[in-house]
Amino acid sequence: MTQQTPDQYRVFGNPIEHSRSPDIHHIFAEKSQQSIDYQKQLVDIEDFSNAVSGFIHQGGKGANVTVPFKEQALIIADELTERASLAGAVNTLSFREGKIFGDNTDGEGLVQDLIANNVILKQSRILLLGAGGAARGVLLPLLAQTPHSIVVANRTVSKAEILCQHFADKRLSACGFQDLEQQQFDVIINATSASLSGSLPPIPISLISQNVVCYDMVYGKDLTPFLRWAKENGAIKVIDGLGMLVGQAAVSFEVWRGIAPEVRSVIDSLRASLK
Structure with missing residues (x-):
């Protein structure tokens, strides 16, 4: 044979x-x-x-x-x-x-990872940091989870505004990083590339509390600068982007093979290899 x-x-x-x-x-x-x-x-x-x-x-x-x-x-x-x-x-x-x-499949990978980490997206107030390709790629799947609102914050406000107009959804709004003082969110997602260069998105410390979930699309051996900063300032639940990486791959695999693979053990295995 x-x-x-x-x-x-x-x-x-x-x-x-x-x-x-x-x-x-x-x-x-x-x-x-x-x-x-x-x-x-x-x-x-x-x-x-x-x-x-x-x-x-x-x-x-x-x-x-x-x-x-x-x-x-x-x-x-x-x-x-x-x-x-x-x-x-x-x-x-x-x-x-x-x-x-x-x-x-990037956005679906993010959403599935948030759900796997018991993050409630329905009726939540989401802050999305950045208005580049990474942010744009996840907006539709995030909106599909019926959040209360998504604020897109960016250094250049006009870029965030254009992104929101592109999706034409009343739950979306745009602002600059400097406009976030006094606002409150349930979930903060870092879609900027700041962590790759070891820096932080310039957001106020007042956004962080023990109830806010902080997610960084970047991952590494240790906590990213954004997640480390969030944890130091009181955030209890911080999640990096390794699960998103495996999640988007799982959705691709399902597109090609018609089978939804199990992801948890793969994430654990990759996490161990990073250490």
Whole structure:
């Protein structure tokens, strides 16, 4: 009996060396008895479209897309999901029937991680820090959880206002970081890149209390600067973005294979390897 060739998947990015996606998807596949081969591929900045075409030509079934190609992936897709279209970016490509299908699983990964950590989103007051691609990518899934309100705060207020107008939802409003004094929230989500450079979003200490949940989309071996600051100032529940990383991968896996993989043990395994 001949062994069946595993279905081929990729993650395209630049840089890509640090990507944990192959580890995550191979664990998903092993646990759900799916035969896949998932590799990371470094792509020249000018060569994304050719790299995708070449992979399709080799019989590739799907791909994840990371920085800096998510907007380019949006452009080359023949069909988009609503969440990809509104996010203005694609992180999951599927190749079938001669077409490229684009999806964005980042926001769903975030929402699923918040729910797994027993964070109540329904009727909650959410503060989203930042108005770039990371913030835009999670707004639709967050709104789907029927929060009371989402305030998008950004250094440049006009950018936050444009983002809110794009979604045209009365629960959304925009402000500058300096306008947050006197406001209160149930959940604060850091979608800025501040933690990557070891800095903090410039928000007032008055936002932090023992009842507010603080979430950072970034993760690392230790608490991010934002989460460390929140904890030092009284926040009890602080969550980093490792679960979002595994969660968005799980949604991609389900898009491709029709199976929703179990994520908790994968998060625990990655967490242990970070230590």
